[in-house]
Structure formats: C-alpha cells, structure tokens
Amino acid sequence: MEIYVLVKQVPDPEAMVKVKSDTELEIENKYFTSYFDEIAIEAGLKLKEKFGGKVTVLTLDNRKVDALRRGISMGADEAIQITDPSLESSDQFTIAKTLSAYLQDKPFDLILAGRQAMDDDAGIVGPAVAEYLGIPHVHSIVGLDVNDSKKEAKVVREVENGKENLTCPLPALFTCQKGLNTPRIPLVMNVMKAMKVQIKKVDLSSLGLNPGDVGSLGAKVKVQKYLPPAKRPPVKMIKEDFPDNVKMLVKLLREEAKVI
C-alpha cells in the first residue's frame, strides 16, 4: 500500500503560549509531534507491516521538520517538506490546497492525518484535502481495518452517542483519534538515523501554484486579534467543616453562581 501521512510539529501542551500583541503570540520553544499525527503514523506503519508498501510523511512548514524526523524514526520510508517563503501566514485552506497540489498526481491508496493539530485545534486540513482530491474521508476514526485486495476499509467513527461503523472505498483520507492505537516509541538507533536522513524539499513552483493562491494572499480567514483567556476570579475556598462545607457549596451554587 502507498500511504501518505500529514504531520505537524506543534508546541508541547506544557509550552507557555502568551499574547504578545494584537497580532502576535509568544510561544515557548518546546515542540513535539502533534499526538494525533503520531497515531496516524502508527496506523500507516501497521498497514505497511501487514500489506507491504511505503509510508511517506509530509509536512508544510518553512522551519520545523522534527515531525518528519519523528515519522522516520518510527519507521516511515520517506519524508517530504513543502517549503516556500510565500507559504507564511497560510490558513488551513491554503495549507490544504498546497498539500493537495503535491498529492494529486501521487499513486496513494490512503492518506492519514491527525484528528486535529494540537496548536490551532482546527481539524480542517484533513477533510479539506480529501475534498480537493475528490476522495472520501472519515473524520476522527478509532478503528481501521483495510481489505487491500478489495480496496476497501472498515472504519469506526466516534460520534456523540456511540460509535459508527462504516465501509469506505480506497483511496480515502482518514483523520485519526486517540484509541485507534498506541504510537510506538522509536529505538534510539532509529532516532539517530532519522537525524541524518535526507528530507526532500518541495517548493511552490514545482507544485504549479502561484504565490497569490497560497499563504496569506489565498487565505479565507485571518486573525483580527489575539486575546488572553478570560481570567476566572480567584477561587473561593469553602473552609467550613464537613458537612457544613457541602451545605455551603450547594447554597453558593444556587444563590451566587445560579447554576443549579
């Protein structure tokens, strides 16, 4: 099977992120591979182990390529970085468009991505790439069973009141959710190897795209203003002894917070 995995290097959940100005953020230099993307890589590797073929990790980023190295250290065969100065300030649509322009003439059976990147938490790029490429997609899968000879996948999708089982013809795109698998921890030897691996760089002109189609020029949404989260008032500790503290809590929830 020919499998592509869309990956992204994002700030670690523990990294400090603060508003620097209306249009700028300050982000602590503490990055990792978006966790859901690791689940997607793992899913791709499992299929390769079963059916043979190749797993390629693909990112769109002018600077950060460690998610590609993570993919290689886990066992992916090839790493591609789409990079071009005109890609700065892309929104998710121009990202999807650019990734699709790369993928459209590739002989893929399956494209995998995380359910959402753990920075903008948008979850747009996967389904948008599928639309651009004209292939079906299923968002947020927790089960995957491929029948390679029938070119069909059975997937399980999480919905509010349960789990839905679907069949989907390949090629297709699935976004992966926690529960699908546990991503493997790469061997130290493979991490060393991944540090040295050649990352193939692809620029805009080789994709047949114009700078006006991508980056901030092609974007359909933009940030008008960053805001810090609304601050909660300081916590009110209920200091009465048991059981008076419980009675006090009920009183506060009813009379002050008015939520019960």
Place this chain on the structure above:
Amino acid sequence: MPNDIWVLAEHQEGKVKKITFELLSAGVEFSKKTGQKVATLLLGTGLEEAVKSLTPFTDEIYLLDDTSFTPYTSESYLTNIASLVREHQPSILLGGATSTGKDLFPRLAMHLQTGYAPDCTGLSMGEDGKLVAKRPLYGGKVFAEMIFSEARPQMATVRNNTFLVNDKVDKSAKVISIVSQMDPSATHKKVIGFEKAAGAKLDITEADIVVAAGRGIKAPENFKIMEDLAEVLKGSVGTTRATVDEGWRDLKDQIGKSGKNISAKLYMAFGISGAIHHVLGITTCKTVVAVDNDPNALIFNYADYGIVGDLFQIAPALTEELKKLFSSE
C-alpha cells in the same frame, strides 16, 4: 442588507439538539441589527416533531426529507447543502462543533471555496453583516478573533453552551420542501452499524452539568459515586486521561487536550490534581468546583469554588443534599 443567516439543524431521532436552538437564538439577535432572515436547514427523515420545535425560532426551514440523510454521511449532506448555498447565497452558515459539524464543515468550506472558523466559543456581528468568530487556540491558552475574506458564506461551528437559548423568539417559519438531489451511485461511504454508548446520558460536550473524577477515585467501581451525583443533577460523568489509560473509563468521557473540550454551565472535579492536559479542556466552562484532599492541588487555580476534603465523603453528601433540595421544590 446582507443575505440570510443559515443554521444547519442537528437532531437525534427527531429531537433537535440544544446547540441548534442556541445558534438560532444568536442568529435572531444578529438579524435585529441587520434585518437578515434566519433560515434553518433540516435534513433527515421523520422530521415532523423537529419542524414543530424549530418553527418559532426561524423565518424559514429548508426541509430535505430523504432516507439518504439517515444516518449522516458527508456526501449526501454536502451535495445538497452546497447546491442550496449556490442558489440562495447565504451570508452566514453556522453549525454545531459536533461530530457531524467537524466532519462536514471543513469539507463543505473547501468545496464552496469559502472561509470557516471551527469550534468557536463566541460569535459577534457588525451591521455590515461581517462575522467575527472567537475561538480558542493552543487548547485555550489564547483566543483568536477570526475574520473572513470576501467569500461567502462565512462558516463557523460553535461549541455547545456558547449562547443562551432565547425562548421568547416568536416566529412562525415558512417550510420550504426541497427534493433531495442525489445520485445514489455517487455515495462512497456506507454506515454498516452503530454501537450505542451505554446509558442514556448526554455526551459530556452536550451536557449542561458535568461531574468528573480522576485517579483520586482509586478504583473503577467507585465511579458509582459520580454516576449518583450526575443522576440528581441530570448531568454527565467525565474523567481524566489517567483513568482512561488505566482502562477504568471510556475514551469518549475524557476531558482535556487528548480528549474533549467541554463548555459546561457547571463542572465539578473530584480528586483531579489539575494537570495542564486536563484543565485545557475546561477553560470555557462557566462555573468550576474543585474537591481534592491536597490543598496545593493545581486544580484550585482553575476553580471558582474549592473544598479541601475527601471526595468519598463530600460527593455522596452532596448527592444527598441536592436530593433534599430538589425534592422540596
């Protein structure tokens, strides 16, 4: 005057979900400034009850009654909604940040070549009909106000419990029946089965009240205490990554960075230390209560009310106290 505001209705077994009424209430509020019409897209089968409940909230209902919409798949929804959008050119299209919204909206936006702001926790609109969508980034460490290019419609999905439902809206919708256009051979995906989650409770993203326990509850069977409390509050039970990883609770109930973001009216955390992974999932909850036996637990920094105490003592007592209160009314 800008073109209409559209809301994609969500329903389950004919019952319209609360988020739809929230979005319609917001849409009606916006329309007071701009004079826009508020229309609802309703797709499915057996929709009499749904039409009835939506009628006071909206000027028009585009009704697509067809078996191809039940259960949901993106293909049939996308084909029909895209065609209606092209015909009527709404200015705004809103939906819930639900499993359907998150599956459909990004693809539909790409199809329509228009802007989409996902998982919003606030919307506002100027008199010119330009939407400003507020959404959390980096798990709620910062928020962004998003604006849209000239492309229309401006699309957004919105989290549950973002707007109040305005019961005083008194419209009488005109129902416009639309014949579904679908080439059955074009359907790619097929739903072949459904495993309903145990219990009849609302999903933690949909519930007004969520009570949760973490590893502090010591054993999976002790979640009974939480179930009992949720029962009296008509709420749902959430949990932390630790208990899910232990296999004590189902992944669908996990709150936090690798689980779900909730916007409950009331969230109560029992025996939860307050790891950043968890509290990132509760940033938009209105009122937060924390109970933990460690006075230095980080969770107290994110709470409105705190009790230092033993959850095994506090939670059952709270359940009893609430039972007394509610039965006296």
